[in-house]
Amino acid sequence: MGSIAEPRPLSHVCIIGGGPVGLISSLLFRRHGLQVTVLEKNPKREEVGAGIQLHPNALRVLQSVNLFPRILKTAITPPHLLLKSYKSGETLWDQDFIADTKRYGAPLIALQRTSLQACLYEEALAQGVVIRHGVEVKPGDVDLENGVLRLSGEVLQADLYVGADGGRSAVREALIGRGPPQPIPHGRVVMRILITEKEMLARPSLRHYAEDGNMVVWLGPDCQVVTYLLDGIFNVAFTWPWSKDKADVFVKPQPVDIDAFRKGLVGWHPDLLEMLSLTSGVLQWMMFEPTIDGEEVPWVDEGSKFVLAGDSAHQSLPYLGQGLAMGYESAALLAALVSKATAPTQVRDALAIYERKRKERTSLMIRATLRQGRFTQMADGPLQEARDRELRESAGFPTAGCPNMMSDPFFQRWMWGFDAEKEADEAWEEYKRGCERVPEGFVLVPRSRGV
Numbered sequence: 001m002g003s004i005a006e007p008r009p010l011s012h013v014c015i016i017g018g019g020p021v022g023l024i025s026s027l028l029f030r031r032h033g034l035q036v037t038v039l040e041k042n043p044k045r046e047e048v049g050a051g052i053q054l055h056p057n058a059l060r061v062l063q064s065v066n067l068f069p070r071i072l073k074t075a076i077t078p079p080h081l082l083l084k085s086y087k088s089g090e091t092l093w094d095q096d097f098i099a100d101t102k103r104y105g106a107p108l109i110a111l112q113r114t115s116l117q118a119c120l121y122e123e124a125l126a127q128g129v130v131i132r133h134g135v136e137v138k139p140g141d142v143d144l145e146n147g148v149l150r151l152s153g154e155v156l157q158a159d160l161y162v163g164a165d166g167g168r169s170a171v172r173e174a175l176i177g178r179g180p181p182q183p184i185p186h187g188r189v190v191m192r193i194l195i196t197e198k199e200m201l202a203r204p205s206l207r208h209y210a211e212d213g214n215m216v217v218w219l220g221p222d223c224q225v226v227t228y229l230l231d232g233i234f235n236v237a238f239t240w241p242w243s244k245d246k247a248d249v250f251v252k253p254q255p256v257d258i259d260a261f262r263k264g265l266v267g268w269h270p271d272l273l274e275m276l277s278l279t280s281g282v283l284q285w286m287m288f289e290p291t292i293d294g295e296e297v298p299w300v301d302e303g304s305k306f307v308l309a310g311d312s313a314h315q316s317l318p319y320l321g322q323g324l325a326m327g328y329e330s331a332a333l334l335a336a337l338v339s340k341a342t343a344p345t346q347v348r349d350a351l352a353i354y355e356r357k358r359k360e361r362t363s364l365m366i367r368a369t370l371r372q373g374r375f376t377q378m379a380d381g382p383l384q385e386a387r388d389r390e391l392r393e394s395a396g397f398p399t400a401g402c403p404n405m406m407s408d409p410f411f412q413r414w415m416w417g418f419d420a421e422k423e424a425d426e427a428w429e430e431y432k433r434g435c436e437r438v439p440e441g442f443v444l445v446p447r448s449r450g451v
């Protein structure tokens with residue numbers, strides 16, 4: 001934060017998108033004393049979705065805006081992650097989440113998206129953030145030349161605009177200057193099944209899944225099932241094969257014929273089949289390949305007025321439970337860096353540092369996510385048998401290269417140990433010294449040096 005003697009080049013930030021990343025960004029900017037407006041296309045506050053995992057690196061950001069205790073009240077802290085065979089139910093891997101997360105100063109939690117969104121929303125209003133509903137920004141509204149947003153009947157002026165408008169971002173489209181992205185099917189859908197905790201507790205064979213509170217990943221053939229308890233609800237998420245044909249693409253969630261689906265699960269563990277018998281209405285979402293942006297795809301415009309954060313910049317897949325965590329980290333680093341700037345050229349450099357640092361980390365995380373997905377979704381056969389053998393043999397002694405990346409001590413430290421404030425302080429100090437740390441293999445210079 002700039003001192004009183006230093007002029008501040010930023011006073012008003014406009015955030016496009018009132019999703020989880022837009023709202024946390026608003027709180028982070030408020031914390032640095034900036035005025036914040038959020039534009040959200042939905043006409044009213046809308047809370048959708050089922051469960052979400054938040055890992056220590058995401059919770060560190062919630063801690064920084066003092067929301068952690070409130071979030072924790074509605075969350076479950078799964079003590080273990082169990083990797084199980086979809087056929088036999090054998091536990092192939094048991095990770096002690098409580099012990100593993102201790103060193104990161106925050107646990108790994110699961111909660112309903114609606115609770116998270118409600119908490120962020122209420123806090124944003126309490127902190128004086130202006131949230132305007134029913135404002136859908138179109139790519140053509142983004143006036144890059146004049147650094148303003150041209151909404152119908154209004155020119156909205158801010159010192160910085162943050163595009164937190166998700167995977168189909170209008171701000172991204174304007175920045176990149178191409179038409180809407182053509183999503184590439186990932187060949188999977190996610191089916192979300194919600195069962196009440198009461199129903200789970202009433203079934204003798206299912207009771208322990210709710211009572212233990214563990215997170216279970218059932219390793220299936222070309223698929224996986226993740227089950228965990230939320231506040232009163234048991235969440236079952238199937239990642240299931242789907243056509244890659246463009247003709248079979250769908251964007252809005254679709255209903256699933258659950259009876260037909262259930263009948264196709266020949267040889268599956270009876271517990272999973274019983275869970276499926278407890279539900280009737282199931283929706284599925286199509287998943288798309290993540291994109292990893294290089295230098296040629298800008299996240300910041302030439303005038304340093306528009307910047308992307310969250311899924312608009314680095315949409316991923318859910319196999320490591322890190323999508324939103326990456327968005328939170330980005331929001332925290334962005335707010336911390338630009339708040340250090342005391343001149344417009346420094347804002348430009350802060351944004352350049354942000355873009356480079358986030359591209360570096362999120363591209364590695366997306367690659368790791370894809371690897372984890374391949375590991376948990378192997379077709380039955382020799383490779384799957386070798387994987388299961390390796391899991392059994394190394395159980396309890398995870399080392400570097402451990403097949404379950406969440407247990408790999410080195411990867412884990414990199415993933416969960418990230419501290420945006422520290423990263424921003426270090427990067428800014430190096431910048432001020434005029435010798436930004438350049439990662440090996442990269443030759444990059446801040447934009448203000450005329451490169």
Ligand SMILES: Cc1cc2nc3c(=O)[nH]c(=O)nc-3n(C[C@H](O)[C@H](O)[C@H](O)COP(=O)(O)OP(=O)(O)OC[C@H]3O[C@@H](n4cnc5c(N)ncnc54)[C@H](O)[C@@H]3O)c2cc1C
Binds near residue numbers: 017135137309318
């Ligand atoms: C199946 C699945 C499971 C997942 N599980 C996890 C998990 O366990 N843990 C985790 O960390 N991540 C998880 N993720 C990822 C996580 O959901 C996303 O990373 C996160 O929602 C991104 O937040 P966001 O705010 O960037 O975008 P969004 O959540 O998409 O929010 C964007 C907001 O912007 C608004 N908007 C869009 N366009 C406009 C516009 N033009 N003008 C104005 N407003 C606009 C939208 O209405 C919305 O409110 C999962 C994702 C999937 C698909």
